Amino acid sequence: MSGAEAREIPERERVDGADHDGIGEEDNPVPRWWWITFGITVAWAVLYVPWYLFSGWSQEVQYAEEVERVSVAVAAVKADMPTTNPYRGDAAAIAEGSETWATICVACHKPDGSGLVGPSLVDPYWRYGDDDVSLFETVAKGRPEGMPPWEAQLGSEKIWKVLAYMETLPKSDEPGMGAPGFGTDG
Ligand code: HEC
Numbered sequence: 001m002s003g004a005e006a007r008e009i010p011e012r013e014r015v016d017g018a019d020h021d022g023i024g025e026e027d028n029p030v031p032r033w034w035w036i037t038f039g040i041t042v043a044w045a046v047l048y049v050p051w052y053l054f055s056g057w058s059q060e061v062q063y064a065e066e067v068e069r070v071s072v073a074v075a076a077v078k079a080d081m082p083t084t085n086p087y088r089g090d091a092a093a094i095a096e097g098s099e100t101w102a103t104i105c106v107a108c109h110k111p112d113g114s115g116l117v118g119p120s121l122v123d124p125y126w127r128y129g130d131d132d133v134s135l136f137e138t139v140a141k142g143r144p145e146g147m148p149p150w151e152a153q154l155g156s157e158k159i160w161k162v163l164a165y166m167e168t169l170p171k172s173d174e175p176g177m178g179a180p181g182f183g184t185d186g
Pocket residue numbers: 100101104105106107108109117118119121125126127128129135138139143144145146147148150162163166
């Protein structure tokens with residue numbers, strides 16, 4: 001076999017003695033580092049597989065734990081959240097609310113609440129409800145057609161206060177800005 005002399009590792013005797021188109025077969029020992037790596041992976045499998053199967057750890061369990069943690073937090077927040085405006089009729093709070101109203105809300109709802117970019121807040125029509133929880137939700141989280149969320153900037157106290165102020169604005173019986181029928185029949 002030509003070229004065999006040039007090899008660094010000498011070929012072993014062929015076992016089958018057959019000719020394989022002149023291609024030599026080397027049967028060198030597997031290197032030590034390979035056996036060591038192999039041994040480590042086997043040892044790892046022996047430890048890891050039972051641990052994975054029986055320790056109770058899994059992504060389902062992790063997920064369930066996370067959901068549990070969040071739902072506890074949500075329940076705590078909900079339990080804390082007033083369902084009626086705690087500042088209704090409170091003069092000091094209403095005065096504070098009027099400042100928030102004047103700095104933020106007037107730009108879109110006008111100082112008298114009759115509406116500009118945003119709808120009228122003094123007419124009988126409420127797209128998202130005028131119970132305290134709905135109003136709070138509207139101001140805190142915003143609404144899709146252009147009402148921004150104010151929770152981060154105001155916090156719940158100031159939201160309740162501005163709503164307490166909003167309530168004191170003189171009401172109108174007519175459908176206002178944004179209400180169905182507004183501007184069609186006067
Ligand atoms: C950038 C303009 C803008 C500002 C500022 C703004 N709003 Fe609005 N608001 C809107 C728009 C637009 C809507 C209608 C949203 C919709 O229909 O989805 C709306 C809707 C509302 C509604 C719901 C009305 C209904 O019919 O259910 C309330 C309540 C409200 N705003 C209160 C406030 C208060 C209180 C403030 C001040 C903290 C405020 N808004 C600031 C634009 C604004």
